[in-house]
Each structure stands twice: as structure tokens, then as C-alpha cells.
């Protein structure tokens with residue numbers, strides 16, 4: 228199993244759009260057995276694939292009532308004796324499973340940090356060992372932060388991909404992730420930069436060219452020659468909780484779907500080398 232994390236501590240750069248689209252494409256179009264892990268307490272990837280009941284969730288948060296919730300990534304990170312299989316949900320899509328997140332994951336992060344008995348960064352990596360023969364790919368979505376939960380994702384990963392938008396915040400995010408990569412590589416020696424790519428790309432804007440040139444200068448060898456164009460289908464598909472390729476099914480594939488198919492193919496080829 229190859230483990231790939233999508234990381235940028237800048238918010239809204241397309242981490243979730245990329246993870247949900249690419250994980251589903253790997254499973255549906257390329258027949259890979261894929262496990263998606265949601266490391267973000269915002270639960271955006273989880274919502275796409277597990278039909279979260281928002282009304283039940285609303286009441287449980289507002290009234291502090293306990294719902295009988297599916298075991299999530301939080302349980303896994305807090306309990307090293309838990310069998311990871313108990314946290315895996317099968318999605319309605321063949322070959323695609325998910326370990327969901329829950330809103331309380333950010334509180335759990337504090338508990339992980341407070342527990343000094345077990346190494347904090349290696350919890351996910353430890354659990355994933357038992358799945359090595361069961362999946363071809365593990366694709367990890369992360370939150371826009373430098374949390375211990377995200378570090379667990381980076382430590383468990385073989386490759387990191389950095390989605391970017393053409394703005395200053397994304398530039399800073401790229402610099403921060405590259406520094407983090409250096410630090411984590413000291414104890415996850417096999418970790419590779421898979422690459423950086425633009426989302427919500429509009430090559431006609433001057434700012435796009437300026438940001439592209441700046442990144443090319445510093446990180447040229449990591450820039451992926453595929454950019455993801457903007458499409459309303461991404462927002463529409465996330466609203467109805469259907470991954471982009473399935474949403475496009477039966478109609479003309481939009482440019483963004485074609486871009487993501489190219490990127491998925493790039494990642495599959497890249498992870499073989």
C-alpha cells in the first residue's frame with residue numbers, strides 16, 4: 228500500500244476537492260483498492276462519502292447528547308490497541324473505503340499531546356501497518372493547520388502532494404510545508420515530495436503567472452505539469468455529496484474532471500517510480 232497525504236496549512240486550496248476526486252477516480256476508473264482517511268475535524272471528505280446526518284449531528288452538538296457514532300480516526304489515534312478495521316466504513320463506491328473524521332477530533336488532538344506515554348507522531352503509522360496488503364492506496368485529507376493530527380498523516384505517508392491556489396497565502400503555505408517536510412524526513416526517511424499543483428487555476432490572470440513564476444524559481448522540480456481549472460461542478464458535487472467523476476457521469480465531462488483524471492494518472496505513475 229502506498230500512502231499519500233495532501234497537505235497545505237492554508238485553508239481552501241482544494242485539499243478536500245483533490246482527495247475526494249482522486250481517491251474515487253483511482254477506485255472507479257483505475258480499479259485500485261483505496262482507503263481514504265479524513266484527518267480534518269471539518270469532516271468534509273467524510274460528508275462526501277458517508278452520508279452524515281446533519282440534523283442528528285446538530286442536536287448531539289447543541290444539546291450535548293451522545294449519538295452512537297461510528298468509530299472514527301479520533302478513536303484510532305487515541306487507542307493504539309483498537310483494531311483499525313473497526314474504524315473502516317465501506318462507501319457506496321466499489322473499491323473505496325473511508326476512515327471518517329468527527330468534529331471532536333480537534334479536542335482529541337489535545338489529548339494526544341497530553342499523553343506522554345506513547346509517541347505522539349507515530350500513532351497512525353502504527354495502525355496502518357496491518358493494512359499494507361489490503362489496499363493499493365491510502366489517500367489522506369488533512370486540515371488547514373500544523374496539528375499533531377496532520378503530523379501523524381505526514382509521518383505515515385510515503386508521499387506528500389501540495390495543492391495551491393494562486394495567492395500569497397498559498398505561497399506561504401508551500402514554504403511552511405517544505406520546511407515541515409525537512410523536519411519530518413528526519414524520522415520518516417522514505418518520505419518523498421510527490422509534487423505541487425494549482426487548483427482553481429485561471430492562466431489568464433496576471434496574478435496566476437506571478438505566483439507560478441515565484442514557485443517555479445524556488446520549487447521548480449516539484450511543480451506538476453497539470454493544473455486544475457475552476458468549475459462549478461466541484462461545488463455542486465460536494466453539495467449533493469457525489470464525487471466529481473460520478474457527478475459528471477452521463478454528461479460531457481467538464482474540463483476540471485479531465486484535469487483531475489490527468490493528475491490521478493500522474494500520481495499513479497509517479498508512485499510507481
Ligand SMILES: Nc1ncnc2c1ncn2[C@@H]1O[C@H](COP(=O)(O)OP(=O)(O)OP(=O)(O)O)[C@@H](O)[C@H]1O
Nearest residue numbers: 238239240241242243244371427456457458461462
Ligand atoms: N477546481 C475548483 N473549481 C471550483 N471550486 C473549487 C475547486 N476546487 C475547490 N473548490 C471549492 O473551493 C472551496 C475550498 O475547496 P476545498 O474544501 O477542497 O479546500 P480545502 O483545502 O480542503 O479547505 P480546508 O483547508 O478548509 O480543508 C470549496 O468550496 C470547493 O468546492
Ligand SMILES: [Mg+2]
Nearest residue numbers: 242243267271
Ligand atoms: Mg478540506
